[in-house]
Amino acid sequence: MEHIDWGLVDWSRAQFALTAMYHWIFVPLTLGLSFIIAIMETIYVKTGNPEWKRITKFWMKLFGINFAIGVATGIILEFEFGTNWSNYSWFVGDIFGAPLAIEGIMAFFLESTFIAIMFFGWEKVSKKAHLWSTWLVAVGSNLSALWILVANGWMQNPAGMQFNPDTVRNEMNSFWDVLFNPTSINKFLHTVSSAYVLAAIFVIGISAWYILKKRNISMSKKSMLTASVFGFFSILYTIFTGDGSAKEVAKHQPMKFAAMEGLYHGQRQAPLVAIGFFGNDKDPENPQEKEFAFEIQIPNALSYMAFMDANAFVPGIKDLVHGNKDEGILSYNEKIERGKKAIEALAAYKTAKKENRQDIADAALKAFNDNFEYFGYGYYFGKDPHLLVPNVKLSFYSFHTMVGLGFYFVLLFILTYLFSFKNKFQKKTWLLWLSIWTIPLAYVASQAGWIVAEVGRQPWVIQDLMPNIAAVSQIDQSSVQITFFLFLAVFTALLIAEIKIMLTQIKKANISDTNENKGGTE
Numbered sequence: 200m201e202h203i204d205w206g207l208v209d210w211s212r213a214q215f216a217l218t219a220m221y222h223w224i225f226v227p228l229t230l231g232l233s234f235i236i237a238i239m240e241t242i243y244v245k246t247g248n249p250e251w252k253r254i255t256k257f258w259m260k261l262f263g264i265n266f267a268i269g270v271a272t273g274i275i276l277e278f279e280f281g282t283n284w285s286n287y288s289w290f291v292g293d294i295f296g297a298p299l300a301i302e303g304i305m306a307f308f309l310e311s312t313f314i315a316i317m318f319f320g321w322e323k324v325s326k327k328a329h330l331w332s333t334w335l336v337a338v339g340s341n342l343s344a345l346w347i348l349v350a351n352g353w354m355q356n357p358a359g360m361q362f363n364p365d366t367v368r369n370e371m372n373s374f375w376d377v378l379f380n381p382t383s384i385n386k387f388l389h390t391v392s393s394a395y396v397l398a399a400i401f402v403i404g405i406s407a408w409y410i411l412k413k414r415n416i417s418m419s420k421k422s423m424l425t426a427s428v429f430g431f432f433s434i435l436y437t438i439f440t441g442d443g444s445a446k447e448v449a450k451h452q453p454m455k456f457a458a459m460e461g462l463y464h465g466q467r468q469a470p471l472v473a474i475g476f477f478g479n480d481k482d483p484e485n486p487q488e489k490e491f492a493f494e495i496q497i498p499n500a501l502s503y504m505a506f507m508d509a510n511a512f513v514p515g516i517k518d519l520v521h522g523n524k525d526e527g528i529l530s531y532n533e534k535i536e537r538g539k540k541a542i543e544a545l546a547a548y549k550t551a552k553k554e555n556r557q558d559i560a561d562a563a564l565k566a567f568n569d570n571f572e573y574f575g576y577g578y579y580f581g582k583d584p585h586l587l588v589p590n591v592k593l594s595f596y597s598f599h600t601m602v603g604l605g606f607y608f609v610l611l612f613i614l615t616y617l618f619s620f621k622n623k624f625q626k627k628t629w630l631l632w633l634s635i636w637t638i639p640l641a642y643v644a645s646q647a648g649w650i651v652a653e654v655g656r657q658p659w660v661i662q663d664l665m666p667n668i669a670a671v672s673q674i675d676q677s678s679v680q681i682t683f684f685l686f687l688a689v690f691t692a693l694l695i696a697e698i699k700i701m702l703t704q705i706k707k708a709n710i711s712d713t714n715e716n717k718g719g720t721e
């Protein structure tokens with residue numbers, strides 16, 4: 200293996216993480232708010248109450264501000280696959296490119312076509328035609344997420360493909376296996392439902408601010424009631440799909456699962472650490488291993504959660520690194536050795552094909568196919584196998600932060616609905632303030648989920664087949680550093696601009712019964 204520029208790898212990872220995390224600040228609100236708006240407009244069309252039209256227009260304006268800025272970060276994110284991860288793009292372009300192309304052709308055009316009618320067609324098309332446009336924008340924005348998450352899910356659990364040794368590329372052999380990959384489906388459902396939760400909390404928080412300011416009271420009560428119901432069912436579904444995602448991770452990404460749970464030593468009847476804080480290094484000779492200074496465990500829960508069997512064996516980090524013969528788990532050194540054989544066999548095959556030595560090529564191809572599932576491990580030959588262990592602390596804390604906040608959101612939605620339904624919210628000042636401060640917590644939970652998904656699978660860009668050291672473009676490190684700080688400045692400016700514009704719109708909004716034709720929300 201040639202010399203690895205670890206600085207280039209780290210800076211390329213940092214730049215992509217920066218872009219993805221900024222992009223994900225805008226996307227969840229777009230996904231969730233689009234459906235909340237569609238629901239509100241449906242109520243308007245069904246009841247004919249003009250107040251619901253004003254309510255819809257107000258939230259639609261905030262949706263439009265967020266949507267415009269989110270598109271800009273998303274475009275840059277896709278360009279980075281070609282600039283910073285060109286080896287990856289070559290290796291999987293036939294597969295990865297398909298869902299992204301569909302996202303652009305189908306979802307983006309569906310979304311962009313009808314968004315103009317949604318914003319500017321109020322008096323130009325019929326009520327039902329406008330309502331259909333609003334629903335199609337919501338569906339289109341979520342279809343965009345579907346195809347992107349199908350691509351991401353494939354990276355976590357490659358399916359529906361075959362490696363072509365002649366072109367050194369993975370080629371799709373079943374579109375439906377890629378689309379209906381269980382990892383992708385669970386990831387999509389969990390991600391979009393969590394976005395609905397964030398949007399519901401956003402609506403509740405803004406409405407709570409209006410009630411505290413004794414403004415737009417009627418609009419705020421109706422918005423809170425709608426958002427609390429939408430958010431409650433969304434969070435229940437988020438928990439359900441999160442459980443499905445965790446099972447897929449336990450099955451296909453055991454190292455990520457062990458890192459999420461802080462499990463170093465595998466065991467049967469493994470307990471679930473509900474709350475835990477790491478203390479000192481558990482093994483001074485291996486500083487990567489940590490012990491809990493404090494933990495609250497639920498007996499047998501981890502085994503049952505992962506495999507629906509309380510007696511199932513859950514491999515820990517040490518089992519995966521060093522192997523466990525009793526459980527049939529290969530060590531990372533064994534996988535590295537087999538990966539090295541696959542890489543060498545591929546090189547021998549290419550050489551034999553050039554020299555027209557078919558017998559040698561056939562033997563090399565057989566050796567390659569026998570070891571292909573460990574192909575990516577071969578890039579770590581001669582290196583410390585612990586490099587294949589992700590950041591355990593970050594994975595563990597991110598996962599438990601996401602889960603903990605999720606259960607808190609359930610309680611918030613229940614309280615919001617009860618007090619909104621009974622018209623007692625104005626007397627609950629503490630709950631109004633809590634609702635406002637929950638908005639940033641919703642973003643924390645959303646970002647924590649992506650940290651779990653992406654940090655937990657490191658160093659794999661494609662699970663077991665391509666690590667980041669093989670995927671990165673061989674470009675000058677300084678160019679990545681320059682663009683990192685350039686993007687940081689631009690994205691931060693965009694975020695500040697969005698917050699300022701939104702706050703301005705929120706502060707000046709006057710959604711009263713006599714305001715429909717006075718320009719307050721037009």
